[in-house]
Amino acid sequence: MFGFGERKKYNGVVDTKLNNEYQIQTSGNSNFPGVLAYLELIDDAWNSKMSEDEGALYIATLYYCGILKDGQFEEATPLLSRIISIVRFGLSKGMISPERWEKFLRAINKSNKDASVPEIA
Numbered sequence: 496m497f498g499f500g501e502r503k504k505y506n507g508v509v510d511t512k513l514n515n516e517y518q519i520q521t522s523g524n525s526n527f528p529g530v531l532a533y534l535e536l537i538d539d540a541w542n543s544k545m546s547e548d549e550g551a552l553y554i555a556t557l558y559y560c561g562i563l564k565d566g567q568f569e570e571a572t573p574l575l576s577r578i579i580s581i582v583r584f585g586l587s588k589g590m591i592s593p594e595r596w597e598k599f600l601r602a603i604n605k606s607n608k609d610a611s612v613p614e615i616a
Contacts, residue, residue, distance in 0.1 A: 505550070509554065512547065512548065512551035513555060516577070517551065517574065517578070518573075518574070519555060526558075526562055526570070533554075536557065537550065539553070540553050540554070546590060552595070555574070555577075555578055556602055556603060559574050559575060559606070562574070563612065568612075575603070579615065
């Protein structure tokens with residue numbers, strides 16, 4: 496029971512970051528994974544020892560790739576701008592590791608390539 500409070504806090508912080516910073520509506524959004532799939536994504540982030548910032552970035556990246564694949568460019572384009580802005584700040588403050596960002600960037604660029612959208616550096 497000791498770790499449950501920390502985990503509950505982690506889940507809440509990641510959810511808040513997705514909603515407020517990335518402007519991704521995590522409930523009532525037909526494009527966002529269902530509750531169980533969402534909790535599994537948070538589990539993956541937690542089990543991979545991602546910080547809350549990295550966990551939110553991980554899920555935002557997956558969401559971006561999914562909506563881009565679905566052809567939802569009007570939602571994907573501003574989300575990518577928010578991701579880049581958040582990453583610049585997070586990298587400069589040590590909140591996001593360069594190694595994790597490189598991994599997420601590869602996924603973004605693969606999705607961009609598949610959707611005929613320019614890659615980012």
